[in-house]
Amino acid sequence: NAGVTQTPKFRVLKTGQSMTLLCAQDMNHEYMYWYRQDPGMGLRLIHYSVGEGTTAKGEVPDGYNVSRLKKQNFLLGLESAAPSQTSVYFCASSVDRVNTEAFFGQGTRLTVV
């Protein structure tokens, strides 16, 4: 049972380039989330989804877009990467609303130069 899988694990981008981070979960969870983790800041919510075809903004959504075309996948896009988006990105999923545990992926370490 893979749980939550993130692709890629590492990436280096030049300023202005675009990329998509993929999150896949095999637990049939309705809810999925994208967080970023920065030193001294803790984990912060970027965007989330409450089901297939839905997305919503979290605490720090600017500069990111997301899509949930299939229930098991949640994509995070950076249209024009900036150095401020250098971070570790985590995807998570949960069975239902936030009052149940969230399962996290292993993270994607992104560096924008």
Place this chain on the structure above:
Amino acid sequence: EDQVTQSPEALRLQEGESSSLNCSYTVSGLRGLFWYRQDPGKGPEFLFTLYSAGEEKEKERLKATLTKKESFLHITAPKPEDSATYLCAVGMYSGGGADGLTFGKGTHLIIQP
């Protein structure tokens, strides 16, 4: 605004030396308090969820407790493998959907043999 504060930021203990980690929170209505463990280069791993003051949960050498304003993670007779960063989070829910978790910055715990 919901806030989560963890203390201490870092803690170094000898093997077998028991201690407690603190998580204080200010939320308009608690919708679950969560403890996670995070190892270097990995995603957070779920430990406990607490929902109401007075609730306690245990797992091996860890015990989590909850009051109306704070939660404690007690570590009894720790071993080197308990070394990790411990994250506390509270559930956000505005009524419109699964708004994710608000995380503290974590306590970096080192257990020396």
